[in-house]
Amino acid sequence: GNTATIIDGKPIAEEIKFRIAGEIQRMKTAIGKSPGLAVVLVGQRRDSKTYINIKLRACEKVGIATVIAELPENCTESELLDVVSRFNEDPSVHGIFVQLPLPQHLDEEKIMTVVSPEKDVDGFHPLNMGNLAIKGRQPFFIPCAPKGCIELLLRFGVEIFGKRSVVIGRSKIVGLPIALLLQRHHSTVSTVHSFTKNPEQITSQADIVVSDVGIPNLVQGNWLKPGAVVIDMGTNLVKDPSSRHGFRVTGDVCYEEAIKVVSAITPVPGGVGPVIISMLLSNTLESAKRAFGFT
Amino acid sequence: GNTATIIDGKPIAEEIKFRIAGEIQRMKTAIGKSPGLAVVLVGQRRDSKTYINIKLRACEKVGIATVIAELPENCTESELLDVVSRFNEDPSVHGIFVQLPLPQHLDEEKIMTVVSPEKDVDGFHPLNMGNLAIKGRQPFFIPCAPKGCIELLLRFGVEIFGKRSVVIGRSKIVGLPIALLLQRHHSTVSTVHSFTKNPEQITSQADIVVSDVGIPNLVQGNWLKPGAVVIDMGTNLVKDPSSRHGFRVTGDVCYEEAIKVVSAITPVPGGVGPVIISMLLSNTLESAKRAFGFT
Numbered sequence: 001g002n003t004a005t006i007i008d009g010k011p012i013a014e015e016i017k018f019r020i021a022g023e024i025q026r027m028k029t030a031i032g033k034s035p036g037l038a039v040v041l042v043g044q045r046r047d048s049k050t051y052i053n054i055k056l057r058a059c060e061k062v063g064i065a066t067v068i069a070e071l072p073e074n075c076t077e078s079e080l081l082d083v084v085s086r087f088n089e090d091p092s093v094h095g096i097f098v099q100l101p102l103p104q105h106l107d108e109e110k111i112m113t114v115v116s117p118e119k120d121v122d123g124f125h126p127l128n129m130g131n132l133a134i135k136g137r138q139p140f141f142i143p144c145a146p147k148g149c150i151e152l153l154l155r156f157g158v159e160i161f162g163k164r165s166v167v168i169g170r171s172k173i174v175g176l177p178i179a180l181l182l183q184r185h186h187s188t189v190s191t192v193h194s195f196t197k198n199p200e201q202i203t204s205q206a207d208i209v210v211s212d213v214g215i216p217n218l219v220q221g222n223w224l225k226p227g228a229v230v231i232d233m234g235t236n237l238v239k240d241p242s243s244r245h246g247f248r249v250t251g252d253v254c255y256e257e258a259i260k261v262v263s264a265i266t267p268v269p270g271g272v273g274p275v276i277i278s279m280l281l282s283n284t285l286e287s288a289k290r291a292f293g294f295t
Numbered sequence: 296g297n298t299a300t301i302i303d304g305k306p307i308a309e310e311i312k313f314r315i316a317g318e319i320q321r322m323k324t325a326i327g328k329s330p331g332l333a334v335v336l337v338g339q340r341r342d343s344k345t346y347i348n349i350k351l352r353a354c355e356k357v358g359i360a361t362v363i364a365e366l367p368e369n370c371t372e373s374e375l376l377d378v379v380s381r382f383n384e385d386p387s388v389h390g391i392f393v394q395l396p397l398p399q400h401l402d403e404e405k406i407m408t409v410v411s412p413e414k415d416v417d418g419f420h421p422l423n424m425g426n427l428a429i430k431g432r433q434p435f436f437i438p439c440a441p442k443g444c445i446e447l448l449l450r451f452g453v454e455i456f457g458k459r460s461v462v463i464g465r466s467k468i469v470g471l472p473i474a475l476l477l478q479r480h481h482s483t484v485s486t487v488h489s490f491t492k493n494p495e496q497i498t499s500q501a502d503i504v505v506s507d508v509g510i511p512n513l514v515q516g517n518w519l520k521p522g523a524v525v526i527d528m529g530t531n532l533v534k535d536p537s538s539r540h541g542f543r544v545t546g547d548v549c550y551e552e553a554i555k556v557v558s559a560i561t562p563v564p565g566g567v568g569p570v571i572i573s574m575l576l577s578n579t580l581e582s583a584k585r586a587f588g589f590t
């Protein structure tokens with residue numbers, strides 16, 4: 001039978017974090033400075049707090065200083081913009097991320113545009129996205145999820161150049177920048193979305209499939225070309241009475257079917273997720289190096 | 296046999312220009328102002344001068360004021376940037392375009408970034424490109440060639456929503472923004488480029504094919520799905536001793552083969568070309584309206 005490689009992100013994430021911690025140590029020793037990350041949280045969403053805590057803990061472990069600005073759910077746009085502007089000007093802050101989603105009354109796109117492109121470690125500023133899209137240009141930052149996706153492909157020796165890729169989903173956070181990045185690596189990219197007819201047909205032609213939809217088991221075994229490589233970005237909570245919390249996390253891809261067909265696949269959880277967080281650390285370190293002129 | 300619709304851009308371009316001229320007349324009457332376009336030309340390239348003259352003449356015809364800054368081939372970057380900055384600040388200028396290509400010693404990408412995004416009627420500023428790429432955002436301007444391409448599709452009643460598109464070529468000027476724009480219209484888009492293997496295979500699945508490569512007769516009849524719609528952006532000079540100037544203009548698509556297969560196609564010349572110029576006028580008018588708060 002087929003034996004698919006399971007793309008385990010955890011050891012890779014650990015290795016990247018280890019390297020980052022070493023670099024930060026070297027920076028401290030050489031110039032007495034360290035990178036700083038500022039987090040902006042509006043409101044009290046529990047899931048947002050969980051995500052932030054994971055990121056903050058990862059920062060501390062490698063030596064990135066963190067500061068968090070918490071604003072009340074009902075804060076005004078100008079209060080929020082003031083906080084962002086202060087971080088923009090603070091030389092000890094090298095990365096700023098605004099935890100999404102924001103409450104309805106705040107204009108997310110407007111606020112993302114106020115984050116300095118030079119501190120936009122999430123890579124969502126339209127200037128960074130434009131520079132990612134345009135050949136011959138370089139964004140200050142590549143968004144973390146796409147960067148993690150490509151990192152896994154490269155580490156596992158997956159050829160991207162000249163290969164057919166299908167990206168399912170086109171969100172600003174994941175699908176769009178992954179498609180742009182795969183194209184930068186000279187893959188032939190097709191983007192599938194909610195209005196695509198017969199998505200299984202085009203997907204089954206791809207050497208590389210990336211899914212970022214949010215629907216468990218959307219991608220079935222017969223969607224996949226034998227030998228394809230699958231990166232499952234989906235992080236979906238499904239009910240599971242047998243588990244301790246009553247639910248478990250699953251991806252977009254029907255894993256049991258896929259492993260019989262593909263040559264390699266990321267499990268959910270444990271595939272791309274851990275690598276994404278290490279990419280945030282990497283972007284913050286890069287930014288601090290640029291700010292300090294440290295190489 | 297098959298009777299393909301020939302997508303004639305000339306009457307459409309005329310109609311658009313007629314409408315623009317009317318709008319400008321209305322603007323002059325109402326507020327005593329008219330739109331202004333500034334052109335920056337470095338060096339003496341004959342083809343660049345020809346292109347600029349076509350654009351300037353089109354401007355004059357509809358009532359757009361024009362100003363042209365000509366710099367010597369060996370001008371410095373800072374001289375060029377000064378000229379651009381002056382136009383950025385000039386309230387009578389609503390659109391700025393820098394004629395490409397620039398001489399080798401000038402950093403094209405850097406200069407394009409200095410053009411104010413609010414006057415970037417070519418739509419090449421990375422901020423505008425990023426805003427074109429990101430769902431839910433709006434660029435100040437959509438580049439003229441892609442805008443012309445979509446205009447033709449819409450005018451000829453070609454359904455884009457949910458249809459498969461293949462864009463051959465991914466230049467910043469044409470291929471990339473067309474792919475982004477087709478995706479905005481909810482087409483399922485694949486981008487083919489010079490490293491794509493078997494480009495004919497993926498192209499033959501497309502309902503809409505846009506070519507922007509620069510190779511005459513690259514796209515042959517057997518690349519095309521019966522009934523597809525083809526927009527040929529290629530503008531290639533080929534030798535032709537029988538013609539007056541010794542050459543003629545041809546597209547990327549083998550027209551004689553294609554018309555036997557497709558449901559509609561743009562001829563070269565005369566297809567999308569004339570519409571592209573009217574889009575420059577349209578972008579300049581839009582910009583002036585925005586600047587004057589005129590609706």
Ligand SMILES: NC(=O)C1=CN([C@@H]2O[C@H](COP(=O)(O)OP(=O)(O)OC[C@H]3O[C@@H](n4cnc5c(N)ncnc54)[C@H](OP(=O)(O)O)[C@@H]3O)[C@@H](O)[C@H]2O)C=CC1
Pocket residue numbers: 145168169170171172173174175192193194195196199212213214215218233234235236272273276
């Ligand atoms: N691993 C990570 O760190 C991250 C994981 N995620 C996960 O990725 C998933 C998507 O999240 P997010 O990007 O925020 O979601 P969005 O809702 O922003 O995007 C979902 C995308 O999927 C497309 N889509 C919806 N239904 C279908 C369908 N039936 N077939 C094909 N495409 C479809 C949508 O298309 P359309 O544009 O037409 O609406 C949209 O582009 C979630 O599981 C989320 O948890 C998200 C962020 C980071």
Ligand SMILES: NC(=O)C1=CN([C@@H]2O[C@H](COP(=O)(O)OP(=O)(O)OC[C@H]3O[C@@H](n4cnc5c(N)ncnc54)[C@H](OP(=O)(O)O)[C@@H]3O)[C@@H](O)[C@H]2O)C=CC1
Pocket residue numbers: 440463464465466467468469470487488489490491494507508509510513528529530531567568571
């Ligand atoms: N109608 C108009 O107003 C305009 C017309 N044009 C015309 O469009 C054409 C392209 O010009 P431009 O965009 O400036 O050119 P570029 O050289 O910038 O782009 C050409 C594109 O074609 C791709 N390509 C090259 N060879 C092949 C191949 N064999 N198969 C598939 N793709 C290939 C390249 O791929 P890769 O990225 O891998 O190198 C590149 O993306 C020309 O004919 C030009 O005259 C251009 C601008 C405006």
